[in-house]
Amino acid sequence: MEARARFERGLALVRQGAWEAALAEFLASRQAYPTWSATSSAALCFQRLRRYDEALALFETLLHDFSQKLPPDTRNAAQETVVRLRGLVGTVDVAGAEIGASVMIDGRRRGDYPLPAPLRVGAGSHVVRVYKEGFEPFETRVDVAGGQVVRILSRLQKLVESGRLRVTERTGAALDVLVDGYTVGRTPWEGPLPPGQHTVELHGPGALGTMPASVVIQRKQMTTVDLHAAELTSTLRIEPTPVCASITVDGVALGSGIWEGRLSPGWHRVEVAAGGFVTGRRDVRLARDTRVVVPIALERVQLGTPPGRFLIELVASPAFVPSLGGSAAVRCSGACSQGIGAGGVGVVHAGYELWSGLGFGLTTGYLQVRQAVTERRMSVEIQDRPPEASGTADDALALSGVLAGGWAGLSLGDRHRLSMRLGAGALLGAVSDERRGTFTSISGLEFDLDRTVARDSASFLALTSEVRAGLRLGDHLELTAGLAAVVLVRLKAPVWANPPEGVYGRVDAESGFFARFEQESLAGEVMVAISPGIGARYAF
Structure with a gap:
């Protein structure tokens, strides 16, 4: 029943064009109960998958084991296929190896030396490996034409320098130990290996085993590896x-x-x-x-x-600043309150990325951040009146400017990418303060100051660090999301400057007077902006 069910599943997979999966079902059907139909179907799958040596072997098995049961047209077709496949299959004759050495072709173990017969392979290039414990592994590439016999002299050299490897399974299970693809024993296993990097894995019954692990063998030293087997x-x-x-x-x-x-x-x-x-x-x-x-x-x-390709990336994101600094923030106390600076930033990165993932280029963009400081206690100097008045002012601060600089970064991954970028440059712009407030003179006269805007140029050294994750949508376009931190170091301090005539204090609708604020800084020496955002990257 199992053989029949497997065979039917294989036929369904063939109709879907899933030749690999169909082959597995036909081989499982043959293992449960060998029939000419399952054998023929598996051979056809091997042929469609261009595994011509395995297809030839199975067609020959079909003609040998089921000759009397085959319908005439099936027998004739199989015989014609065998003749055709023999022109697509060559043989490799391994000679000169050590007795008992393991022979592998294209990662598949083909037996131990001496082999009963030369090994069939499909026409084309193949990698042949020969290994025996205590000897240097032998590896070569051969090109085999259809019908050709290629003889390989694989003399193994004894290990002159070696270290030792000990392999155990964490639960104590006895599993096959494979080193560099060769089965060398069962756990716990210990043996000599050439110094250098090697691959170790464990194989057990069914799907039990471990994924390949890398180990480095040191000359005249013992290396121990404890692996944990699981269902793979x-x-x-x-x-x-x-x-x-x-x-x-x-x-x-x-x-x-x-x-x-x-x-x-x-x-x-x-x-x-x-x-x-x-x-x-x-x-x-x-x-x-x-x-x-x-x-x-x-x-x-x-x-x-070219060693790489040009790229351009557009990023748009909100920007947050804990504080713009300056006198407004430093002198905010008591009932005064200040919000977090918030705004936005748009950036264009253009550059060149090597195939290794290293990249470099230029950055330009625009940053704007606003922050509110309310009910800040301060004084004002009244012109042509008793000179002192005190009260509270509200400041609406805004930083804006053009970003320009260079960057260097590293990108890892293919479809899913992780990019890290460091940048340095300048922010050239201005800081403005829109101020209004209510004050009381020493004589008890209360007045409101009209909205007054002071704006002064500012420049900052901009240092940027950024991490972004990307998803490729094709060979050129990639969508990105990430987080950037920009450290702004003040180069030129922006300051409050009163209008030439001063700020206007309004007592009522018909009367008022001019006053002046003291000069003060509008931005701190160091600011940090955090910017989470999304973008798009195009590589040419």
Whole structure:
């Protein structure tokens, strides 16, 4: 019943064009109960997936094991396919290795030396590895044509310098230990390895195992790794072009050539690199109980190819300042109150970003922030009257100006990006104070001051730090959100300046007089603006 159910699921997946998933179902059906229909269907899946050596082996099994049961037209089609596939399949003959050495081709273990027969491979480039404990690993790339036999002399060299690695499983379970893709024993395991970086993982029954972990072996030292096995319900296969490209998953180097292994569900970062090619990066999401194949074809580095690309980013956001400083803030006490400065900022970043993620460029923008200070106690000098009067004034302060400077930053990630940027420049603008108030002279005369605006130029050194997260919507456009902090260091202090005739104090509708405020600073020496906002980034 299980074999039949698996076979039916495989047929449904074939109709959807899901050849990888269909292959898994047909192979499971064969394992439960081998039939010619499941064997033929699995062979066809191998063929559609261009795994010609495996397709040829299964078609030959079909003709050998089920010859008497095959319908004539199916037998004829299989025979024709075998003839055609033999022209697409070559063989690799491994010679000269140590007895018992493990042989792998494209990340798949093919047996121990001496092999019973040369190994079939699809026509094309392949990575062959030979490993035995106590020896330097052997690795080479071969190009095999259809029908060709390529002989490899893989003489292993004894380790001259080595360290030792001890691998244990946290719960004490006995699991297979794989080092650099080779099965070397079961936990707890200890053995010699060449100095340098290696990859360790554990495999157990079913989906039990660990994701690849990176270890560094030191000369004549013991390195201990304690891994915790869990159910890894997702499978990832990476097929790089060129086949000799090195593969890294989640920061762990996995060697060169095709790699396939079990990982936990979720997002994983894949990087493929080869000399003379542009490094390829992918963010891959794995669902439970799925097998995902990721082909990554690298682009050659062309002479004259730019090392990066130009970019422009537009950011609009609110801006908040705890205080604009200056005398209004410093002398605000008692019943006086001051709000948080609030406003907005618009910025344009233009620059150049290298493929490594390092970038640099220019910034320009506009910042405006307003702050209210109410019921501030102060005095005013009355002209042509008894000179002193005291009362309360309300100040509406505003800082505005143009931002200009340079920036340098680093971006990480592909589709989901994290960017960090530092900037330095200047804010050139002005600070204004719109003031009004109610005062009482020493003679008891009460009067209101008309609204008076003082405005003075100001300049600041602007130091910016920023963190942004981005989501790419294509090859060029990216939406961003982030948080920036701008430290403003005063270079030229803006001050209150009375109008030439003074400020007007109104006693009633028909009478009044002019007065003057003392000169005072409108901005502090150092201010900090916080700006959370959204933006859009376009890379050319």
